[in-house]
Amino acid sequence: MPSAAESLASIPLFANLSDRQLRKIAKRSSEHRYDAGTVMVREGGRTQTLFVIIEGTAKVIKDERIIARRSAGDVFGEISMIDLRPRAATVTAETPMVCLTLEHDDVRTLVMEDPRIAWSLLETLAGRLRDAD
Numbered sequence: 425m426p427s428a429a430e431s432l433a434s435i436p437l438f439a440n441l442s443d444r445q446l447r448k449i450a451k452r453s454s455e456h457r458y459d460a461g462t463v464m465v466r467e468g469g470r471t472q473t474l475f476v477i478i479e480g481t482a483k484v485i486k487d488e489r490i491i492a493r494r495s496a497g498d499v500f501g502e503i504s505m506i507d508l509r510p511r512a513a514t515v516t517a518e519t520p521m522v523c524l525t526l527e528h529d530d531v532r533t534l535v536m537e538d539p540r541i542a543w544s545l546l547e548t549l550a551g552r553l554r555d556a557d
Contacts, residue, residue, distance in 0.1 A: 428453055428524055431478050435497050437548045438476075445538060452530040458517040465501055465515040472528035474505040480521030486513040493518070502549065505531060 428450035432438045438446060453476070458464055465471060467486060477498050484492040484500065491513065494500050504511050505528050526534075535542035 428455065431524065432476065435476055435499070437499050437544055440544060441540060445541060448538070449526070449534060449541070450524075452534065453524040453526050456523050456525055458521040458523065460517050460519050462517045462521075463514060464517060464521075464523075465504075465511050465513070467511055467514045469511045470504075470508075471501070471511065472505050472508060473501050474499060474526045474531055475501045475515075476524040476526070478522040478524060480517060480519045480523075482515050482521060483518050484513045484515050499548065502545070 429443065429446040432446045432449055432453075433441075433443075438449065441449070455478075458480070464475065464482065465473075477494055477496050477500075479496055481493060481495045482500070483490050484494060494515070500515055501511075503509075505526075508528065531545075535545060
């Protein structure tokens with residue numbers, strides 16, 4: 425089983441970061457496993473967690489419609505984690521999943537300490553905005 429830092433290195437959000445930066449992120453992350461059918465994030469909820477998918481597939485549901493799927497290498501929850509507003513969609517595990525999670529305060533500390541981590545997150549968000557058009 426790869427270490428958390430090794431798992432993060434394969435995630436596009438973190439792919440351009442150094443081993444040292446990946447270790448810093450991994451140190452602040454937690455690994456969680458979810459069974460198929462588990463609601464990980466509920467639309468309107470007020471959690472402040474960023475999810476990094478290591479294994480498995482999730483469906484993103486808004487207004488009772490599947491609007492996207494996320495799989496290994498993808499992240500979700502980044503918008504509410506940043507702006508602390510209610511969740512924009514429900515995310516449910518379609519298959520058994522393994523995720524690394526980061527909380528708002530940890531991500532805030534990481535990006536304030538290291539601009540490359542901040543820039544990587546901004547690039548991911550910009551890509552999501554473009555894909556939504």
